[in-house]
Amino acid sequence: MGDAHRIGVVGLGVISRAYLDTLAGHPGVRVTAVADLDAGRSASVAAGLPGARALTVEELLSSPDVDTVLNLTIPAAHAGIALGAVTRGKHVYGEKPLATTVDDARAVLSAAAAAGVGVGCAPDTVLGTGIQTARAAVEAGTIGRPQFATAVMVTPGHERWHPQPDFYYAPGGGPLLDMGPYYLASLVHLLGPVRSVTGASSRLRTERVIGSGPRAGERIPVEVDSHVSGVLEHAGGALTTITTSFDGAATTAAPIEVHGDAGTLSVPDPNHFDGEVRLFALGGTGWRTLPPSAGYAEGARGVGLLDFVTADGLRAPRASGDLALHVLEAMTALLRSSAEGRRIELTTTAPRPAAVPLTPAGRWRARARPAPR
Structure with missing residues (x-):
């Protein structure tokens, strides 16, 4: 450099x-x-x-x-x-x-x-071993031809723990815009860009009660839908059903599953860099954990910035502005689709970022020193 x-x-x-x-x-x-x-x-x-x-x-x-x-x-x-x-x-x-x-x-x-x-x-969590190992398995044909995926994020709402949660329920907030970037960016890595979306959304209640901090017990207004579901049509033909919600107590669903004609992949939480990638092969008898085979090992916030500043002209930065724009349009189009009751074609696209080869932590960290607290 x-x-x-x-x-x-x-x-x-x-x-x-x-x-x-x-x-x-x-x-x-x-x-x-x-x-x-x-x-x-x-x-x-x-x-x-x-x-x-x-x-x-x-x-x-x-x-x-x-x-x-x-x-x-x-x-x-x-x-x-x-x-x-x-x-x-x-x-x-x-x-x-x-x-x-x-x-x-x-x-x-x-x-x-x-x-x-x-x-x-950001997000650069998608460059860790979790999403990148899953992507490598898809590209290797481990599940055959990808047919569809599911993406699920369910929580009871951030007001239970966040002392100042107002912005989560104000315009620009909500479960999709808050957590959707992790899921949408992962899905582009796994299945390619999105061509169109169809959305539906709802609002469980018009007020939330702050559960912690000096404002505990205070009621705040809910100005946005707190449950958003939709279908993403990827350019390659695969379909993703996505659910993001602040209205559920919990879920047993995998954060992301990718289903092909030869098997299913269970993909870990895209808000983390690592996690188990599991495979259930067609005709098999159980789930098998795949060893990490791609991604920045022991990834941490900022690895996307290091990837950005070291891109050498032979490839685009993996956490690029083009990808961020495409993800943002997909999310806002889902909300608009819900409001207008129609399928919406996207006007942007983004190439799948270059895959990340398995990179040991010692190589990308290069003896980084923790910042003072």
Whole structure:
């Protein structure tokens, strides 16, 4: 890589700790600047990162010592920060979603193309051994020709544990936009891009009760549907039935199952990097666990950013802006399909990212040093 790639981090909330654990001390990158609306927090984080400066957001976006902006702000700020970075000639890699609307996401990618810079976006959990081993099994023909898949995410709602859960039930929230990026990105890796969607949704109740923290017992309004189901038609012909819900107590369903004419794969939780991939072969008598055969072993938040900054022109970054835009359109189209009662053809597509070969943790971590707490 030559000189270390210089990273500036905007947004120093809880998720930033996971990223800094991966990036701090990595020989391929160097965190040179951090910024947060809380100047005290910026100063505290910078003090624990040798060579990093605490800057304002505007100073960081304009800094000549930053090559890529790592955008860890709240979703409502994602597009604004990304546009501020790319229009100043900087690459940007952000937390999901790329933006809260398809139009804003398109604007980010258009501005980046005009500026000649790159855009990457989480989730990068799909680059771990869980999803990548499942993908390798599909591509090897282990289940024959894929016919259909199921994807299920069911919880009773985040207000039971989150002390400030309002945004989960406000416009831009809900179970699909919250957790859907993990499932949709995984399904593109497994089965390819989505051609069309048909959705249905419902709202169990109009209020939720906060279950923890200083606001415990307070009622908050539910402004979005809390249960979303749909069918995704993949470009290759396979169909996925997806359910995301804040209205169920629990489920025994596998997070993702892929069914082919020669067997079925049980795929682990796409919100984690690893997990068991299990195969039930047609005519078999039970499930068999497949050993990890692909992916970044012991993956951690930030591996997608490392993949992004080391893409060498021979391949696109795996956690790309194009994939993030396609996933965002699929999710918003499901919600629009439910509201309008019709099947919707997508206007975007994204090639399946390059598969990740089995990569030992020691190789991609390269002696990264955990960030100070």
